[in-house]
Ligand SMILES: Nc1ncnc2c1ncn2[C@@H]1O[C@H](COP(=O)(O)OP(=O)(O)OP(=O)(O)O)[C@@H](O)[C@H]1O
């Protein structure tokens with residue numbers, strides 16, 4: 001090998017240029033620092049402003065009561081809190097298996113055949129595209145597919161019973177008990193009769209759907225004394241109409257503006273995010289591990305299930321949690337699918353129940369004409385932000401543990 | 403455990419390609435049972451390629467193709483109908499870089515048996531101990547079998563990979579530069595191990611270390627640009643090479 005020739009002239013070292021380079025380095029450093037600080041400052045300012053407005057409203061009753069259109073001091077976010085959590089959980093339950101499954105197909109089961117390779121490329125391309133679609137578009141998709149189901153099961157109308165009830169629905173005649181508060185349900189014997197006149201003591205259900213013997217009371221007789229007895233007594237001659245009771249396992253088609261439709265729609269929103277995060281996590285697993293497993297005579301599935309997937313799991317879970325954070329804060333698709341009604345007093349009670357979520361509640365409160373409601377919005381935002389921070393902290397914890 | 407004699411590997415008129423690039427040309431060779439065969443040759447001459455075809459690891463490479471015959475005992479390794487899972491159970495592989503799974507030491511060794519056999523806990527314990535003893539690692543790890551394998555040193559990890567490979571009772575062991583990431587004392591241990599293991603296995607080892615080939619192999623095959631230039635008893639290849647290229651390479655003149 002030839003020795004490298006030493007240059008005959010050494011370049012002169014200009015100290016002046018060195019100084020100006022140092023200066024520009026310094027300026028650029030300060031600029032970056034300033035930009036970084038200002039973005040954090042804006043976030044802090046936002047949090048302080050929200051905290052200042054909302055902290056005083058953040059009481060235990062606020063967390064345990066529901067929206068009150070008349071009295072803001074009694075209003076709370078319980079249905080929205082529960083609704084958002086259940087919605088988000090259900091959404092993850094759908095999106096995680098599907099998303100991780102797709103990622104495994106895309107990364108670990110790359111097909112050899114020409115046609116399948118084409119499908120593979122097509123799916124990959126579309127997942128990248130879907131991640132960029134605005135979420136409100138998913139809302140419209142959810143509306144057609146899940147809420148109305150292309151109207152295959154009849155036209156869905158406001159406040160009317162339509163569609164196809166599959167299970168978990170029971171019809172009763174409904175009566176008001178003597179205490180004027182409790183409901184009493186009497187089984188229907190002749191479905192053709194739209195009403196039923198109460199005349200004598202019968203077997204029925206109380207307001208909590210527990211079987212009871214319904215007592216009859218003739219006007220003029222002595223009324224029962226205890227509140228409990230009043231709640232199971234009906235006046236003779238009272239006329240009851242048919243009501244539908246939905247059990248917790250109630251199911252119907254189409255889904256209508258329901259918890260299920262909402263979570264499926266959100267699942268579509270976060271699906272591409274989960275697929276991409278899982279793909280990254282799988283790609284980060286060193287190939288030497290796959291070779292080791294294959295060299296031991298593992299099939300592709302055994303390799304994936306016993307080696308690759310466990311190694312990628314922290315990354316996949318991190319991506320999943322971040323995606324759930326996205327889902328819990330989404331307002332637009334939920335607004336399209338579930339509507340903007342915040343009047344519900346409980347969390348969702350079955351899959352097809354309506355559901356209030358935090359972003360929708362915050363949205364309605366935030367531009368309420370009454371000032372007090374706007375403070376409640378700030379309090380609800382605090383709760384939402386705390387939830388999000390908790391989720392992100394979990395993600396960081398999982399990633400850090402590896 | 404498999405103390406039966408190991409199979410012979412017959413390679414005949416074997417070509418291998420990556421896409422349009424021909425990596426191996428007309429290889430014809432016989433790898434003797436219960437021998438250590440060393441594959442030597444300059445970088446890029448196709449040693450790993452041959453090794454990876456013997457247990458069909460090249461199935462994982464989409465562009466890899468081959469033709470010719472490659473017979474392991476009675477089994478035609480290249481036949482489409484050959485079950486690669488069964489093949490790889492018979493032909494174990496140890497890689498250049500130690501690649502233990504991110505699991506415990508115990509689970510690493512138990513990985514293969516759990517895949518292939520119906521074993522109860524006691525049998526599994528016994529098998530793990532046997533394999534680790536065979537790989538000369540037992541005394542160093544017997545008190546920390548549940549510790550992560552990645553907490554071992556590089557040399558220990560490589561011996562763990564050997565233990566993992568022999569735990570399923572293969573008949574052939576392929577080793578691709580098993581000592582290149584190890585220090586001299588670990589290398590010596592692995593070399594001793596290879597020399598001992600040939601009583602039970604047909605061993606093929608790729609190495610860039612001439613002394614290593616001389617120390618622990620019985621037969622040496624010299625590859626050059628995708629072809630076998632010389633194949634013979636190690637003693638002869640190193641002391642009285644028949645070909646110019648071989649002589650240049652083993653004496654270090656090459657390159
Ligand atoms: N996956 C692959 N795709 C395309 N070409 C490959 C691939 N693997 C190896 N090759 C080519 O095949 C030839 C032989 O490679 P191989 O890995 O068998 O060499 P080697 O003898 O093991 O070299 P080394 O001693 O450096 O490990 C090389 O020219 C290499 O570039």
Ligand SMILES: [Mg+2]
Nearest residue numbers: 449450451578
């Ligand atoms: Mg190689």
